Amino acid sequence: QSVLTQPPSVSGAPGQRVTISCTGSSTNLGAHYDVHWYQQLPGTAPKLLIFANNNRPSGVPDRFSGSKSGTSASLAITGLQAEDEADYYCQSFDTSLADVVFGGGTKLTVL
Amino acid sequence: QVQLVESGGGVVQPGTSLRLSCTASGFTFSSHGMHWVRQAPGKGLEWVASIWYDGTNKYHADPVKGRFTISRDNSKNTVSLQMNSLRAEDTAVYFCARERRNIWNALDFWGQGTLVTVSS
Numbered sequence: 614q615s616v617l618t619q620p621p622s623v624s625g626a627p628g629q630r631v632t633i634s635c636t637g638s639s640t641n642l643g644a645h646y647d648v649h650w651y652q653q654l655p656g657t658a659p660k661l662l663i664f665a666n667n668n669r670p671s672g673v674p675d676r677f678s679g680s681k682s683g684t685s686a687s688l689a690i691t692g693l694q695a696e697d698e699a700d701y702y703c704q705s706f707d708t709s710l711a712d713v714v715f716g717g718g719t720k721l722t723v724l
Numbered sequence: 725q726v727q728l729v730e731s732g733g734g735v736v737q738p739g740t741s742l743r744l745s746c747t748a749s750g751f752t753f754s755s756h757g758m759h760w761v762r763q764a765p766g767k768g769l770e771w772v773a774s775i776w777y778d779g780t781n782k783y784h785a786d787p788v789k790g791r792f793t794i795s796r797d798n799s800k801n802t803v804s805l806q807m808n809s810l811r812a813e814d815t816a817v818y819f820c821a822r823e824r825r826n827i828w829n830a831l832d833f834w835g836q837g838t839l840v841t842v843s844s
Contacts, residue, residue: 649830664830713771
């Protein structure tokens with residue numbers, strides 16, 4: 614059971630917009646710790662997609678955006694493309710565990 | 725370009741030890757915190773350990789505390805993970821990852837991973 618809760622799967626058709634939620638608690642997202650998002654394509658290492666809630670590293674398309682409010686965060690992907698099919702993970706810090714924590718991951722399927 | 729290359733994985737028996745290494749290139753290694761993250765077969769990501777840029781502070785996840793130790797050698801651009809008393813549940817691909825400067829715990833570059841299999 615992950616400290617950060619993500620839906621196991623989401624799906625959307627090409628061109629659509631999808632969002633992936635990441636729900637935490639008062640000891641992580643609610644304690645003002647930043648959330649980061651990663652994309653993991655099949656058989657590859659994770660890639661940093663969004664850092665510090667809503668910032669994109671250079672090279673990440675602006676179709677990807679992040680937001681955070683209270684104990685929850687979201688990753689939005691607009692103009693969905695077949696190449697976006699991957700697993701997505703949120704990550705933060707939990708002050709109760711005193712550990713870096715990941716969400717359980719969300720598998721995005723492009724229909 | 726930034727490169728992280730892990731090595732040292734393999735098949736070992738429960739209760740034994742293994743040492744993983746990660747060699748970095750393409751950036752100023754001594755300026756970045758480093759992390760180990762693992763992924764069991766078919767499962768999600770699990771943070772394992774981290775170390776400050778200068779090695780003065782180290783942190784380990786509860787499941788590995790007392791068994792695993794992270795270390796670094798800035799003169800050799802390497803970060804290591806000494807794994808003792810290995811258990812079946814430690815079976816995973818182990819990734820080393822670089823922490824983005826000034827962004828706590830944001831891992832901006834990852835190695836390709838090395839597989840550790842603990843089995844009798």
